[in-house]
Amino acid sequence: MLIDDLQQESRRYLASYVMFNQAVADHLKLHPTDVQCLNLLTAEPGPFTTGRIAELTGLTSGSATRLVDRLEKAGYVVRHRDKTDRRRVRVEPVPEAMRDLTELWSELSQGWRAMFADYTEDERALLYRHMQRTVELSRQQIARLRGKA
Amino acid sequence: MLIDDLQQESRRYLASYVMFNQAVADHLKLHPTDVQCLNLLTAEPGPFTTGRIAELTGLTSGSATRLVDRLEKAGYVVRHRDKTDRRRVRVEPVPEAMRDLTELWSELSQGWRAMFADYTEDERALLYRHMQRTVELSRQQIARLRGKA
DNA sequence: ACACAGTTACTGCGCTACGCAGATAATTTG
């Protein structure tokens, strides 16, 4: 297996993920950014503030405020002023409101589960570790891209 | 390795790819959709028409026209009327204009190359096959999501 | 040969996400 082939396939893979995210958003009648944010809220370790959401999504602080406005209005999250630092606003997901999203995910998950079930224990361990490494690498690349602009 | 853990990690993985795409777009001062389209133009088999681009990106026909407008204006693609069916417009990437994009990719690729080089031949083959399967699965899921809406 | 349905791409319009710059409130620093 040539590394170049892997790279080429990575690119299709990336494109396909972006399309997938788009399709999920359209289906839920939400903006892709909103879906991305909700995903982050369930996938990343909390707690979350408006600023942290700006960081995670790559939006400016103003746009992050509007993003939280939309999610709050739609009932996906609630705002709480932080008691110890009253400038901060803690943003907390509302589990019941996430139901549509999690239901859709678990519905879609079935296909993925089946795919993962096909692998041996060792293979799954490899995929898992690869994903972790990729997430970490992406994080670095993003920091670099934003850094020198 | 539990399948649930893999699923959870998949979600972070997806989110991280979306962020990566966003960062690449910001860096090139292009819209994420435009970057996605250019990726598709190099990753998918041609030929491309405005309609096919609408399909690939999930945009409506009108928005796809505007997308091609932007890319043409920026010099990334050229339009050619199809000789055999003059309703169609063939959209062709301009290799020289893609240079920024491919340069950026090969720069970023270095990190990925290093990561891939760490694996054994067999492991790379597994990852490659997994990506192919995922792309195919995404394609199906997207079709399903768009289908019943 | 010709009318008509279907296809492909484009245009006008309204909505809304986004970045930017400035405002406001709270905290930290000297």
Added chain:
DNA sequence: CAAATTATCTGCGTAGCGCAGTAACTGTGT
């Protein structure tokens, strides 16, 4: 306690998107 810093929010202009309607072309049936 004043000044600098931090976290969030607001006003405004720009631009991408979907929708609905339009124009150009193709294919089909009579």
